[in-house]
Amino acid sequence: MNMESIEIIAPRYGIAWYPRAVEYFFLVALAYTSLWLALPGAVFGVNRWKPIARLALVGAVTTAIAAPVSLLADLHQPLRFWHFYAHFTPWSWMSIGSLILPVFVVLTIGLAWLVWREPMQDWRGERGIVGWVARVATLGHWDSPRWLIVLTGLGAFAASLGMALYTGYEIAVLKGRPLWHTDFLPVMFVATGLIGSVGMLLVLDRFSGMRAAELATAPQTPVVSPSRAVSRQLLGVLLVACILAGITAALWFAVGLTQADPSVAAALDSVKGNPDWRAMTFRAVATGGVLFLGVLALLMRPGIRGLGWVFGLLALHTAWMFRWAVLMNVQTVQRQTAGFSEYQLGMGSMGLLGIIGAFALWLTVLMLIEIFVPWRAALDGPSTVPVSKPSDGVPSHG
């Protein structure tokens, strides 16, 4: 019998995880993937990767400090966070994560401290609060032992693998939401995280003046070539990350179609039944395509790499929107009733204000590091960067 049903009475459930969750998954993915980009230069001393390591350490530390704040804010009882440690629960991914996260944050900051305290030694004689911070934070006149940097770096790397694993499986383990319940999700989190962190580094590279400074001191050739190792390497990693994300998405879809993976079936169902989901899917595919082609163009045409930061922003957008779709939009799919609940981003601290606040916190941490840490001089970087004098106002890094 064919039947037509109308749901007359059903509860409409709101979402239980707010944009705070997206902030956390976004920032923490930037943190652990930035750490990976910092490792070759900062820990293993590969000279070619040291310029990227300088940027990546700043990226990793700032996001690693900002991320847990968003996580805490997504708890409905934030002051009870200590319950995580009073009642450790080894069979819960979230509980396991509550142990890995502080280890990761502490080791990442520890690695940066070991690397940064060397150039900070030169600032010990500075007047005012900058000199005072340099004198206190460096904890004396001694060189950071090489073995300690390697050990801390390896520890942070191990913790970062734990972060990638736990943040992925915390979501993928949930059978209750078929769209989440797939092993492809943790891989996709890593791939889009890498896309986002390279995007962040491209933007940092541009707006920290690193790019302008390097180009200004580069030997002038008859034809000014803006081809730099940093841009080339970052764009190369971004291309690899895009390909990884593309392959993962394609495999998820192909495997799902052939073996009837419930997550693919649920996705098709949602796309079929809801115009918003169709629009979202179209936007995602289009953004991914533009990003991939753009990166490819920048790699082949060094002359237009000044636009790298624009694609950096697009990469950050991709990493953010993937998490938004996965964590927010999936929550609007009803599970025992028909249709979708509508979610409208609020203006308050659980909505837009919270998102702005999270990025403001990140920016604050970045500015504090900018003020107190000569991070550009770390890892054999140039000790003086020709940025404009304070009297010149805001530097232009065109």
Place this chain on the structure above:
Amino acid sequence: MDLARRLFMAQAARITAGAAFVPLASVAQAGINDQPPRRDGDAAKRYAMLIDLRQCIGCQACTVSCHIENEAPLGKFRTIVSQYEVENEETGDLAQFMLPRLCNHCDNPPCVPVCPVQATFQREDGIVVVDADRCVGCAYCVQACPYDARFINDRTQVADKCTFCAHRLEAGLLPACVESCVGGARIIGDIMDPDSQISRMIEEHRDELKVLQPDKNTVPHVFYLGMDERFIDRPQAAPGLWDVRDSAGAELGYEYGEH
């Protein structure tokens, strides 16, 4: 059993050596997302509910009485009766379908192992409860439940759900929804007791009973009699009242959320 005796027995159970070793052993054995051991409650019982849909008229008396008994916030429900208008496309005949919904108190509850602080747990008698003093409100359990049976209570800011009215059962009373059901559609009882009404009805209707989303392997313990299999999973239905919009397409309101 009076309160003092019950408390004494609970304490006595806690201090026996065997009980003390259970958590340690389970830590060594439990893999990630495995069910932790049950605790508290009477191990000799297994509470379950049978809902005789043939008797349900969709009056929502259960919804209201549960709401009052358990002080759920407006717009959130521990139990509710979903109602559908079903039209036979060939004949045009109309029928109503009622689906009372509540926590299924599953034997393999997906909400329990995810809890990072063991605030939500399954009692020995099968009832899944939340320790509101321990819950951190992470809402992981809300995401894990495939039945949308859990929510974050806006007032307490912790996870909330149907407890089969455990507090009433312990006082020798029926759950509020069972007590108020005008058609006697909800039957609660101990399925370990072969003489209980629910055991006898399960025995009598064994082949006709259905549970919600059996493919999720949650082993629900709310059984439906007279259930149409097209409503076992998320129904293919038009969400009627959700589209209350003005001519410009803006949502006008929603009868539950905007009191």
